[in-house]
Amino acid sequence: MSSLTLFALCGSLRQQSINKACLLALQQLCSGYIDIVIDEDIGLLPLFNPDNEQHENKALARMKQQLAAADGLIIASPEYAHGISGVLKNALDWLVSGPEFVDKPVMLINTSARAHHAQAALREVVTTMSGAIIDEACVTVALLSKNPTADDILQMTSVTDTLLLGLAAFSRAIRTDQEITAEHAN
Template identity: 75%
Template sequence: MQPMTLFALCGSLRQTSINKATLHALQTLAPASVRIVLDEDIGLLPLFNPDIEHLSHPAVERIKRQLAEASGLIIASPEYAHGITGVLKNALDWLVSGPEFVDKPIMLINTSARAYHAQQALREVVTTMSGKLIDDACVTVPLLSKTPTADDIVQMPDVATALTSGLATFCEAIHSLR
């Protein structure tokens, strides 16, 4: 049987991003029946402009294809000035008018309990875009003020358990929606 493919977006461009490390940890923690594809090049997307939306751009085509091929979308993003990061909002703007996002199951990962403004804004954006937010799969893990690697996160029992539990709930929800 083919593994379930999930697409993941990180809202940070930082090389040592906690959110990116968390998504890499989730890739490691995922069962063999789940494949998580992390877009590492979100910063290559041009700034969204409806005037050029009809033109072909490799980074835009890649992200749309990856989302279309996935059974669900996982988003992990920091909060900047009480909001969604510009790079993540830009990526979502490129996906807003296409069919790839509509009814796509979505799991949110928050690496800081204090970053609730961005999570609320992100919930609003993805539901406005007609994504299917799976609330029970959304996870907040306490990684603020730490700079763990993916390997470090995998070794944190409480964090690893929260991530794997959220992922299992997400996959169950996707199966039930089919």
């Protein structure tokens, strides 16, 4: 069975981003079993303007290509003023009209237990874009006050256990979906 490839979007541009650290830790935790490709382009996207949707943009083209090639999408993003980060919403707006997002299995990682407004809003946006949120894969890990690096997170057993449980549920859901789709195609 080929290994899964997952694409990951981080909604923070901060150098010391906890959300980015969490994605990097997860990438290391599952290395050899699941490939997690972490996006590097989100900060390079221009502000969304529907007038420019047909214009060539390298960062957007790469993001779309990586999303299309992935079996699933992981999103880890902070809450700002009880909302989704502008950086993430901008990227999602660029992806709204393309086919890459439709029916893509989605895992949400919330690194702050109190950030429920943004998670609820993100669920609404992803669902509206026809992404398939896998509920049992969505996890919250309380990292906010700890300001950890990826290496710090790798030492936090309760956090790594939660992340891996979510990832296992995510990969099971993706595999099942792929098997059902393949069976219907035969």
